[in-house]
Amino acid sequence: MREVNVDKISETIKEMCISVNHFLSDDMKNAYNNAMKTETSEIGKKILGQLKENLQIAGEDMIPICQDTGMAVIFAEIGQDVHLTGGNITDAINEGVRRGYVDGYLRKSVVNDPIIRKNTKDNTPAVIHYNIVEGDKIKFTLAPKGFGSENMSKVYMLKPADGIEGVKNAILSAVKDAGPNACPPMVIGVGIGGTFEKCAILAKKALTREAGKHSDIGYVEELEKEMLEKINELDIGPAGLGGKNTAFAVNVETYPTHIAGLPVAVNICCHVNRHITREI
Amino acid sequence: MDININTPLTEDITKKLHAGDFVFITGTIYTARDAAHKRMYEAIKNGENLPVDMENNIIYYMGPSPAREGRVIGSAGPTTASRMDKYAPQLLDMGLKGMIGKGKRSKEVIDAIKRNNAVYFASIGGAGALLSKSIKKSTVIAYDDLGTEAIRKLEVENFPAIVVIDCDGNNLYERN
Known part of the structure; x- marks a missing residue:
């Protein structure tokens, strides 16, 4: 003991x-760098540049x-x-x-x-x-x-018959509704399965997984990739002003569920997706 | 287009602004967010004077993090504007000419913007460290007990914002 x-x-x-609150994790920094390379909208590039500058000032001057x-x-x-x-x-x-x-x-x-x-x-x-x-x-x-993005998060109690297409529609509909309010580029945490509260906790936990690291489950990895692509076709873009980078990552976690249900939670986070882990 | 603006924000200025313009604001602006708006709303209902004259002024929807010693302010980016939608039309009708926040506005707010030749600006959400650099002075002028939600008078220099909804109702968020 x-x-x-x-x-x-x-x-x-x-x-x-x-x-x-002052230093973003390496996975999020990589996400910014990738976005700078792929962004084609002029206004989108300008905003991503300012967000990177913001990160630098935060760390150097110790301003959140x-x-x-x-x-x-x-x-x-x-x-x-x-x-x-x-x-x-x-x-x-x-x-x-x-x-x-x-x-x-x-x-x-x-x-x-x-x-x-x-x-x-x-x-x-x-x-x-x-x-x-x-x-x-x-x-x-x-x-x-932060609650700008938390307020745009949703729980859906789907039916088993809705299947994976129902899950996809739920994710896309939550992201569309969030739009500029959630400070895009966002990170999308999704919890599928469990119960009403379990799927919400899974979605929150999903946000703490490294951006860019996919699920070990084959169909879930496919879902993450497909959703990221579809979300980035929505043209919401950085700060909601248009562009290819609406989301940096879609992270999905799953759990066994009841024969009668298909709970889905979509926890939306802004581009400041803060997470840190320490072991004692 | 990049445009420099000096406060007060008169109709001569707002009428020339178009959705999509990048502006740099210099002068005095005031902060207020959820709790301060609720209190101003109640003050109006009770026939009391507001702590800030709305005429040709700009409200920044922002609650800063605390300033370190020797600094003007902490992190100071915009909060989601739609939570102020319930209160904004009345303030616009009292002469408020500009709001700075982030995210969508209701039809009622957009109608009030058009009716009063006002403008809704967005500053970049989540860029609070960067935006704090344009704030040169910050003084709490009302509702001190609300902490971060108190009303602050800010002196800003070249504070960057984007015109999202102009006085004709053009809306940069509605591009499709």
């Missing part, structure tokens, strides 16, 4: 919050890439052979978010209640998804989610 003090968790989460530094979504994989000491893990994660957002000059975008709407002033609480796994390590993936 390996012992881990929860203060180590708070410090790790703090560092992750600050880093992820986007002012919407998001609500902190955390996937926590806890090894079953870890013994946590010094306090409660959920409190420790939230303490990390608090320190990261307060000490890191990040925007506090969380309100205490969806109707009363009083700002909590430290961006807590986070949305945390726990998983118990084998081993004696703890792995955190943090994906701060």
Whole structure:
């Protein structure tokens, strides 16, 4: 049994919050570089150039890439052979978010209640998804989610008879509706299967997979490639002003489901698809 | 076409702008987003004065991240404009001439833009670090308790934006 003090968790989460909001991951940088090469629209090229310049300024001057530094979504994989000491893990994660957002000059975008709407002033609480796994390590993936794109996300409860064509229509319809609101070029996370809530979590998890890395399942890989091509024919383009780059990537995750259902969730993310992973 | 604009944003200026023009704004603009709009809407309903005179002014839909020591402002890009659609027509009828945000607007807002010879600009969503460089001064002038959602008076220099909906109702997002 390996012992881990929860203060180590708070410090790790703090560092992750600050880093992820100032430095985009390599897979997203590659996505920008590829887009610059393929874009044919003049206005599209100009906007991609400004977005790259924005990334450079963010890193050099330590200004968040986007002012919407998001609500902190955390996937926590806890090894079953870890013994946590010094306090409660959920409190420790939230303490990390608090320190990261307060000490890191990040925007506090969380309100205490969806109707009363009083700002909590430290961006807590986070949305945390726990998983118990084998081993004696703890792995955190943090994906701060901005709401310009989150608001354009959708869940569809399709029928089994709708099949893969139904899934394709759902994805395309969500992306079309999102249009310029979701700050394209987007990354599209799709969850297929499970239950109402499971497909939504899968879609969120899909956004944390490296852009450009495809599913191991043959038909899912085909779906990802076909959807990316179709989405990029929509001419929404960078900032919604036209062009070939409406999406950088389509990542699809699947899960077994019920004989009567075909749930599909489409979680849309902007071009600032922040994700970072650390292991303790 | 690239056009330099100085505030106040008068009708002489807005009437010459066309959807697709790139503009660089210099002068004073004001920030307000969801919570500030709700409060202004309630103030109007109660017959109170607004903290900002709308006449020939520009509202930037933006809530910045906090400024580090010695800096003017943090990251400062646009938020989605459609959430302000409920409130915008009334402000336009009170003289507001420009809005800066990102994303689509409702028919009611577009009608109010046409009726008042106003204009809707987009700045680039997710480019908050870059856009912050055009902001030279930032002062909270109302609703301080709203934090990032307070109303700020910004002094901007060559702030880049794109005309999306012009005063004739031409809409750059509707290209097909």
